[in-house]
Amino acid sequence: MPVWLPAYLIHGDDHDRVGERRSRMKATAEVEVGPEGIEHLDGDAATPDAVAATLSAMTLGIGRRFVIVEGVERWKDAEVAPELVGVVRAIDAATTTVAFVAMEDKRLQAPAALVAAVEKVGGALVKEEALKARDLPRWAKERAGQLGIELDGAAAQALVSHVGERRVRLERELEKLALEHGEGARLSTADVEGAVSDGAEQQVWGLVDAIVGGDRTGAVEAYLTLRAQGESLPRLTGLLQSRMRTALEIARRLDAGEDRGSIAKTVRMPPWQLDRRIAEARDAGVGALATAVDRIARLELAARGDSTLDPDTEAIRTIGAVTARR
Known part of the structure; x- marks a missing residue:
């Protein structure tokens, strides 16, 4: 006891x-x-x-x-x-x-x-004092050492970049890395990115699915979940814009008459995921996706402070606008 x-x-x-x-x-x-x-x-x-x-x-x-x-x-x-x-x-x-x-x-x-x-x-x-963002990579290195693994500076920075600035979530990811790699492991940036990026990026695809499908409630919930997990708005809008541009590219190539096999040669993702993106892009159409990409580009500027509204308010308004077509 x-x-x-x-x-x-x-x-x-x-x-x-x-x-x-x-x-x-x-x-x-x-x-x-x-x-x-x-x-x-x-x-x-x-x-x-x-x-x-x-x-x-x-x-x-x-x-x-x-x-x-x-x-x-x-x-x-x-x-x-x-x-x-x-x-x-x-x-x-x-x-x-x-x-x-x-x-x-x-x-x-x-x-x-x-x-x-x-x-x-x-x-x-x-x-328990909150750390400034610039101090989090140093903290991550120290905490990794306490868990028996070693991160170099670049790997620690990559961890913070992918996971966000909430120490509770960073600690959970460090614990997972320690369990996966074992005591004494020295982890590179590639090791960290390979372990933690898939989950975060998959969640962003969930947000994209909701937006492309016109599911306003689902999109807002996905966005708020990502923010609650510590995703910074500039990084989140950047990932979202990248994924939406991929959906728009697929829609344009479908309109141009390309088949799945041709698209698969240049769009790198698992086959099941590509099939889903193709179905979504075909359903949404080029016009709606182009409008969404344009609105999210403006949201990227707002995330950098180019708005009089609270950034999260701006994001939710944008999500409402790009899902209103359904």
Whole structure:
């Protein structure tokens, strides 16, 4: 069984990693006491006074008591009354663990009084800070080393370029690479691109399928999923434009009377995928695809800041426009 401290403060502005830390702690605790053994406080139940009352109350549970408190970034120092500080400092380390969770930003921070109370009781401060994009390749190299594999600078840069800027997703891909190649492996740019690009690019083809098929809802969902996974808008629009141009090229060659065999000689993709692209291009037609390519070219400019709208708003509007024909 893990050795539990009486208190934890899991905080920082990398919300993905703060959330993952919280989830891992909860999952580990559930193995020990079951889901019913976790007390989860949020909203009105997670004010400083309410938390003090909860921690002071007797429980009938058997085994260690786990309490997870969300939203402490909204607490003000003046609200953290001496009563709560005293309750935290009086936690019995042998029977109770409380985890305070703070999703911080420039305006919202865990209160200093709570930080001091957690330190005083012998707890742990776990801070997850977001990294700037330029620092992610260095972090990826370091994390790869911790997992037993080696990335050179170019390979680390390729990983970030293909996967995006969310460290949680980068870490998942590094873990996959470590499992696939084994401890001590030295991975090149080609190794990384071969492992991680197929999945991301296949997802972009899913977005293309929805656009070419006139499925507005499916296209918006695919776009939002890719963005949520950390795909940057400039890279995503570039991939999308490339794939849409391929669809337009196929449509034009079909109109010119070329058959599948002729197209297959120059369009490099698996046979099953080519058959699907040919069917989609034939159904959509040259005119609709040319219009879509033109609109997405304008979206590329918007992704670089050439728009007064939020870039994601611009993207969703573009998706709506190019799927409105159906």
